[in-house]
Amino acid sequence: MNFSKKPLITFRDVSKWYGEYRALSSISADVHKGEVVVVCGPSGSGKSTLIRTVNRLEEIQSGAIHFDGKDVHASSVDINKFRSQVGFVFQSFNLFPHLSVAQNIMLGPVNVRKQRRAEARTRALELLDRVGLASKVDAFPGQLSGGQQQRVAIARALAMDPPVMLFDEPTSALDPEMVGEVLQVMKSLARDGMTMMCVTHEMNFAREVANRVWFMDQGSLVEVGVPDEFFSKPTSERARKFLSDLRTH
Amino acid sequence: MDSILLILRDYGTLLLVGQYPNGPLGGLAVTLLLSLLGLTLAFPIGVVMALARLSPFRWLRWPAIALVYVARGVPLLMFIFWVYFFVPLLIGRTVTGFTTMVVTLVIYQAAYLSEIVRSGIEGMPKGQAEAARALGLSYIQTMRRVILPQALYNMIPALVSQFVSTIKETSLGYVISVNEVTFAAMQINSSLMTQPFQVYFILAAIYFCLCFSLTQLARFLEGRITSRREGSRQSVVAVVSPSTTTTATAA
């Protein structure tokens, strides 16, 4: 696939430290519009940290991250407006338990975009339909299964019409039988052309929909490749070890 | 500031120990004595009430529940008046304010302590009692040897907090002329007349130093106990810790 357009997200020499510990080491990479990037690697490799720097849930100490041409970590940025343009799906869903499913989805549009409640609710129903949960519109998160909650979380992120969706290990906290329903939604988003950056262990998902795989280890971006090549013939030693460890399970 | 120091110099001993040794004990010494007596005598009663509350027999449960509700719903002042009126009737002769206050505190604190003990016991992992019964221990033995020792250890911070509450409650003894530190301060104020702020400031400072140190002790113990009993016991301390049990029984 040819991505000749300007990249949507760029990382330039991004580094982050927790005190003495270097969590990210000079990461440089691009995510193009319409591209699906899967970030994988052993635990502690910094993949979650990396994705969280994009919407500034984590700060960086050096380097720069640009979104649509603008420096994300500049002090002049309106952080709330910026975050409303980046959809983020958490590993532990983080739905708001005191609000119904519809209210969860409507919270952003009504309070940040100042949309009218009726419009927001219609849109919420459309999105719930898209993730297959239209019947649960007035249910509460506590009444839903993990897979259902995560799908609602995806709908909540989509409600702001973001140009890019970030997924931080979206299926890691789910029971095995529910992983499929969430991956299904993510695959359909990818097929519809959404720009996505996913941290995940689901290698089949990567093989099916990813345009590129970023392999991280100990805070560095070790290898970037097309899925077919990465999974069959990884060029780096560490990637080879990681993939063989995965296969032995 | 000078006036405060002067008052401390002239009336310091009165506030601390009353007229002792030239007269009856008073002041802070009496406050501490009342609190210690009140809490230590209330404690066994509180444990018995907690067990009664948890027992399967209605005739044991209901009186315990009733007493707890009454203690929580009726002001301590009313309690003091009731005891002041009833005890002489019961034993046929007049009693000192001190005795009245001790009896009041014992009843009042027993009710609150029973709630603390009850949550401590209920917070113990069920497996403990099950293992003890499986070995063949009777209910009483299980309580005595397995449940209560552990529950009571976990409750120590909450007990220290209750001690702080008791100390604050002794201040109400002035209404029946119990010669504790608040009463002593009131006497000093009426003889000085012109420095009420200084006198009551000193009084507040005395209570603050005493109660704050004890509260800090309770927090320290809570930290120690939580870290010593990690994992499955965390829930017990959390249920019973001073931060969840209010130290404001009668403020």
Next chain:
Amino acid sequence: MDHRLDFSVLLRGDYPKWILDGVITMFELTLAAWLLAMALGTMLAVARMSNVRIAKIAVAIYVEYHQNVPMLVQVFLWYFGIPALLPLPWQQWINAHNSAFVLAFIAAGLCMAAYVSEGLRGGIRSIPKSQLEAARAIGLSYLQAARLVVVPQALRIALPTLVSYTVLLFKNTSLAMAIGVAELTYATREIESQSFRTVEIYLLSTVIYLGFSMVIMKAGTFLEGRYRIRAR
């Protein structure tokens, strides 16, 4: 002493009026102090949650003072102590304007505000950071996230504690009698000393206190049920 209970004594002369006035004053004290405690307590909790160091220290000192000094002593300090520090014309104005009631509810309200702020603080602390993160990730500002996501959940968690503090406040209004406020306990003592029917008047007051305490507790249980976060 006459061992037969005779409640009709309480209906004689001015006694019913004293009792009624006592009950009304008790309610007025409770309401005034409660409003003060809730408003101030919330502000203190929010101040403590902010990142301003001075604010955190000031609130901590406020809370420690009010929780470690008996409320009775706080009342005395306000009623006897503070006015003595004010210039004479102020003192005269205060004395002419029913100062005991005002100072009593101020003392009680300030004291309970400390407890309320601790209760709210506990509630807020028990909300996982991830809730705030998720709210910010959608683009809500800090204040919006606090108002729409954190505080509603924190209030639900703190509700039982706040209800029990309300009952405590209600009981503590009896302390106002120490500075001559004619609330229920004061009226009880007056009637006892005049009529010598100790048991009857004590019983009546006890029942009134107990009754209203239970009403408050029941209201609390009702609110907890109504606002419970629904789960399977």
